[in-house]
Every structure is written in structure tokens, then in C-alpha cells.
Amino acid sequence: MNIFTNRAESERFAKQKFEQYDVDKSGYIEYGEFRQAVQDFLTLRGVDVSKIPAQDYEDGMKEYDTNNDQRLSAEEFSKFIDFMLEGLALKEEREEGSA
Numbered sequence: 001m002n003i004f005t006n007r008a009e010s011e012r013f014a015k016q017k018f019e020q021y022d023v024d025k026s027g028y029i030e031y032g033e034f035r036q037a038v039q040d041f042l043t044l045r046g047v048d049v050s051k052i053p054a055q056d057y058e059d060g061m062k063e064y065d066t067n068n069d070q071r072l073s074a075e076e077f078s079k080f081i082d083f084m085l086e087g088l089a090l091k092e093e094r095e096e097g098s099a
């Protein structure tokens with residue numbers, strides 16, 4: 001199951017999120033912006049983000065920063081968005097299953 005049934009819609013969503021989280025409009029998602037995005041998505045999933053150590057965000061950032069320039073391009077960030085959306089879809093499936 002996917003939240004978005006068509007690819008164009010999911011790309012549009014990723015672009016919208018990129019613009020939302022690129023707060024300083026640098027054209028890249030820097031660490032602080034990435035951290036905010038992760039916190040927002042995890043909060044949606046019901047995670048208490050106050051317990052997450054900084055190291056976890058740093059590791060997550062490195063995972064998506066495929067060219068190692070310490071920031072995420074729109075393309076790198078869209079992979080993160082895809083991953084987060086999959087997580088949210090899985091959560092919905094679990095909740096539907098247990099209801």
C-alpha cells in the first residue's frame with residue numbers, strides 16, 4: 001500500500017516538503033533542517049522525539065547524504081521522503097490490522 005497512488009503525486013509531495021524544510025532557501029537541506037523534518041515525521045508516527053539522541057540524526061543524515069557534502073540535495077531528500085512515507089503507510093496498515 002502506498003499513500004500516493006501515482007508517482008507524479010509523490011514527486012510533487014517530495015518537492016513541496018523540500019521547499020518547506022529548506023527554511024533558509026539555500027537549495028539544500030542542511031543538518032538542522034533535516035533534523036526538523038525527521039522530528040516532524042517521527043511525531044506523526046507517534047514517536048517521542050525528545051528521547052532520540054543527536055547521533056541518530058547524524059547517522060540518518062549520512063545515510064541520505066550520498067555524495068558526502070554534509071547537506072541533502074532535492075534528489076537525496078526525496079529518497080528520505082519516500083522512506084518516511086513508506087514508514088507512515090506501514091503504520092497505517094498495522095493500525096488497520098489491529099482494529
Ligand SMILES: [Ca+2]
Nearest residue numbers: 022026028030
Ligand atoms: Ca537549507
